[in-house]
Amino acid sequence: MLPKQSPWLLDTERIYTEVFQSICGEYGKEYTWALKARVMGRPAREAAAIICQSVGLPLEPEELLVESSRRLHERFPSAQLMPGVERLVTHLSAHGVPLAVATGSSRETLQRKTEQHGRLFNHMQVVVTSDELAAGHGKPAPDIFLKAASRFIPPAQPAKCLVFEDAPNGVGGAKAAGMQVYKY
Incomplete structure (x- = not known):
């Protein structure tokens, strides 16, 4: 994930x-x-x-x-894909690695950000946005990461999830969820 x-x-x-x-x-x-x-x-x-x-x-x-x-x-x-992202996501998807997006953005904002990149985001089996969280439960709380893991079929065990994160709040949330974190 x-x-x-x-x-x-x-x-x-x-x-x-x-x-x-x-x-x-x-x-x-x-x-x-x-x-x-x-x-x-x-x-x-x-x-x-x-x-x-x-x-x-x-x-x-x-x-x-x-x-x-x-x-x-x-x-x-106008947001552009980060270098190497398309290659990595398509590679992981082709090898059956389940993928998710857990973002502090709202669903509407995420759609606006990704409208030029639909093909890439079609590889994501799970998308969780801030709209789905109770007030005060955004990053650095672990809720968004745990919700994403629970939506896989079967649900993913947090300890087996790898989170790519650039924000300090996201790193804290992923660690609090018991997940492995790669700080970008």
Whole structure:
């Protein structure tokens, strides 16, 4: 199983960074790497609240969410596959390795990000998005990874799952789920 936040598959973190740096910059605030590391992999509403509070944006989290979502929605279809991803995913799929995506993105956002890459994402037997989690149960909680493992037929044992993850919150969640983690 390869549950993964989008950057392992798609180069979306660059888009997130540019959008949040732009919005913060409009208010004279800075979106730093340290802040980005705190919000990577979290559900959008939770991330927006952390950003607003951390940098003192004069916006409510919902306002930041609306504006960032508008900008991200415009840019996501341009997301490119990361180098080597297509080859690896098709190889694993051809050899019967079950594959999953477990993402902090909503279902709608994931569809927007992947609309140019449907063929690759057709290899995924399981997709779990933040929409399917109870509030407060996004990464770094293990819930999304455990949910993905449970959806395989038969369900995958967490200790036999390998998670490719780039976000510190995702690494923590996968470890908390009892899974092996490759930090990208």
